[in-house]
Amino acid sequence: MTRVGLLRLAVIVGAVVALELLIRTGIVPRFTIIPPSEMATALVGVLASGKFKIDITVTLSNVAMAIASSMIVGVAAGTLLQGAPAVRRIFDPLFATYYAIPMYAFYPLLIVIFGLGDMPQICIGFLLAVMAVIINTINGLDRVPRVLLKAAQVHRMSVWRTARRIRLPYATPYIFTGFKLAVAYSFIGVIGAEFITSSRGIGYEIAYAYNNFDNPLMYSLILFILVIVISVNMSLHTWEKRLMARRRR
Amino acid sequence: MSLAGASPAPASGAVHVSLRGVSRIYPGRAAQPALHALGPIDLDLAPGEFFAVVGPSGCGKSTLLDVMAGLATVSAGSITFEGRSVNGAVPDGVGVVFQEDASFPWLTVTDNVAFGLREIGTPEATVKEKVSYALNFMGLGDFTQAYPAQLSGGMRQRVCIARTLVLEPRLILLDEPFGALDQQTRLLMGDELLRLWRETGATVLLITHALDEATMLADRVGVMSARPGRFLELVKTGWPRERDSTIVADSRFGQLTSRIWTLLRAESLRAMGHSRIAR
Numbered sequence: 001m002t003r004v005g006l007l008r009l010a011v012i013v014g015a016v017v018a019l020e021l022l023i024r025t026g027i028v029p030r031f032t033i034i035p036p037s038e039m040a041t042a043l044v045g046v047l048a049s050g051k052f053k054i055d056i057t058v059t060l061s062n063v064a065m066a067i068a069s070s071m072i073v074g075v076a077a078g079t080l081l082q083g084a085p086a087v088r089r090i091f092d093p094l095f096a097t098y099y100a101i102p103m104y105a106f107y108p109l110l111i112v113i114f115g116l117g118d119m120p121q122i123c124i125g126f127l128l129a130v131m132a133v134i135i136n137t138i139n140g141l142d143r144v145p146r147v148l149l150k151a152a153q154v155h156r157m158s159v160w161r162t163a164r165r166i167r168l169p170y171a172t173p174y175i176f177t178g179f180k181l182a183v184a185y186s187f188i189g190v191i192g193a194e195f196i197t198s199s200r201g202i203g204y205e206i207a208y209a210y211n212n213f214d215n216p217l218m219y220s221l222i223l224f225i226l227v228i229v230i231s232v233n234m235s236l237h238t239w240e241k242r243l244m245a246r247r248r249r
Numbered sequence: 250m251s252l253a254g255a256s257p258a259p260a261s262g263a264v265h266v267s268l269r270g271v272s273r274i275y276p277g278r279a280a281q282p283a284l285h286a287l288g289p290i291d292l293d294l295a296p297g298e299f300f301a302v303v304g305p306s307g308c309g310k311s312t313l314l315d316v317m318a319g320l321a322t323v324s325a326g327s328i329t330f331e332g333r334s335v336n337g338a339v340p341d342g343v344g345v346v347f348q349e350d351a352s353f354p355w356l357t358v359t360d361n362v363a364f365g366l367r368e369i370g371t372p373e374a375t376v377k378e379k380v381s382y383a384l385n386f387m388g389l390g391d392f393t394q395a396y397p398a399q400l401s402g403g404m405r406q407r408v409c410i411a412r413t414l415v416l417e418p419r420l421i422l423l424d425e426p427f428g429a430l431d432q433q434t435r436l437l438m439g440d441e442l443l444r445l446w447r448e449t450g451a452t453v454l455l456i457t458h459a460l461d462e463a464t465m466l467a468d469r470v471g472v473m474s475a476r477p478g479r480f481l482e483l484v485k486t487g488w489p490r491e492r493d494s495t496i497v498a499d500s501r502f503g504q505l506t507s508r509i510w511t512l513l514r515a516e517s518l519r520a521m522g523h524s525r526i527a528r
């Protein structure tokens with residue numbers, strides 16, 4: 001491990017130990033937060049019991065659905081918009097203000113449309129994620145050097161083939177940035193929506209434990225989400241680094 | 250196995266590429282006025298001819314290449330390639346090596362060179378054979394699995410040359426292909442280009458800023474004026490088809506190069522805005 005890596009690890013371990021001590025000495029009251037060691041033990045118990053297997057499956061598959069749909073729609077829409085400057089100009093104000101819209105405000109509407117199933121949660125995740133994909137796809141496609149497009153012309157490639165074989169491969173690192181954001185937004189969207197109205201999912205179970213003053217359960221589930229999100233992000237980061245290694249000059 | 254295509258050097262007297270009164274004007278935009286970049290140009294290239302273009306920076310050489318390749322439309326005049334009109338669409342049989350790096354950063358050297366062959370649906374066994382020949386020919390044999398980012402500028406340019414040559418074009422347009430190379434490699438690559446030109450019988454148009462390179466390689470050297478680029482003179486070198494870089498020792502080599510320099514000196518100064526020194 002590098003020096004920075006070691007220091008980083010030390011900071012994290014130090015913070016966790018400090019939190020543990022603050023709680024055990026009673027400086028931070030137990031009904032506010034339980035010691036990290038107890039969160040971990042509780043989490044092991046929760047996972048071993050298998051009680052939340054369905055909730056975990058539901059949440060993770062809804063997140064996966066939000067990621068997949070926002071990637072497919074986002075890359076397609078970004079490619080089409082980038083290829084049609086006139087249409088793109090019409091949508092320009094939307095790009096700028098999109099993230100000022102509080103998506104959760106549409107939750108009642110989504111329930112009216114889709115009912116109480118998984119769709120409203122997936123929709124919120126999708127709505128949050130898709131614009132990041134669109135914007136990053138357009139950004140990547142905008143950067144394709146003119147000479148590569150000329151090379152495509154020399155190979156007598158159609159517009160569609162040029163998009164598939166030149167433009168999109170060139171834009172891959174930018175689209176990957178969109179993908180990383182889509183993953184984060186999908187987690188935020190889906191789990192956040194589960195808090196509001198839903199009858200299953202990790203977000204729902206956290207809210208339920210909170211309302212029943214079940215601190216060990218609540219904190220173990222929060223820890224679970226943290227572990228999942230951090231490991232997903234770290235693997236994406238490693239993947240991106242490998243992808244970029246061959247492109248960097 | 251070689252890069253030689255099926256096309257033999259055709260009979261003399263025929264015309265392979267023909268330009269008549271060709272001009273290109275870049276239309277103005279917003280605060281920018283229209284810009285007359287090229288022409289009018291009249292030029293006939295014989296099949297299998299090696300033609301070099303020299304001219305001051307910004308005189309329209311790359312623009313000439315664009316319109317000849319069908320990458321840009323002409324504003325006036327007409328271009329024919331093998332008897333068919335070219336305007337804004339690249340005809341089959343034309344290969345281009347660009348001034349800028351056009352290697353595909355997401356593909357390995359091998360896949361870069363194989364790109365065009367796969368694009369036209371060449372069987373994979375043939376692709377392998379042709380690509381490995383071209384890579385060795387271009388001195389890239391040790392870098393087949395490298396990505397362009399891991400290569401020097403000159404090596405990336407060689408990848409682009411190889412990518413063009415494997416398609417066995419009948420007309421090869423090269424825009425300062427050796428610009429990123431040192432003088433020794435440049436001379437050797439010149440020899441390789443001559444050998445390839447002889448083997449394939451292709452018509453070659455080479456844009457270069459190195460006068461000695463133009464004189465050494467070409468059958469004719471077109472000397473261009475400052476922008477808008479026109480041909481001031483087409484200088485015949487009279488070299489035999491069998492030739493290599495050793496002709497730089499020929500007494501006529503110096504005479505030809507200095508003739509071209511004399512023509513170009515005034516134009517280059519003009520292009521740089523030193524109209525008074527030019528007199």
Ligand SMILES: Nc1ncnc2c1ncn2[C@@H]1O[C@H](COP(=O)(O)OP(=O)(O)OP(=O)(O)O)[C@@H](O)[C@H]1O
Nearest residue numbers: 275284286305306307308309310311312313348476
């Ligand atoms: N897309 C474009 N739009 C407007 N003007 C252009 C464009 N491309 C080139 N020009 C202008 O046309 C003129 C000729 O450019 P060109 O690239 O053909 O010159 P060149 O002879 O190849 O120069 P160099 O030797 O530096 O490569 C220049 O003045 C340039 O600024």
Ligand SMILES: [Mg+2]
Nearest residue numbers: 310311312348
């Ligand atoms: Mg140029």
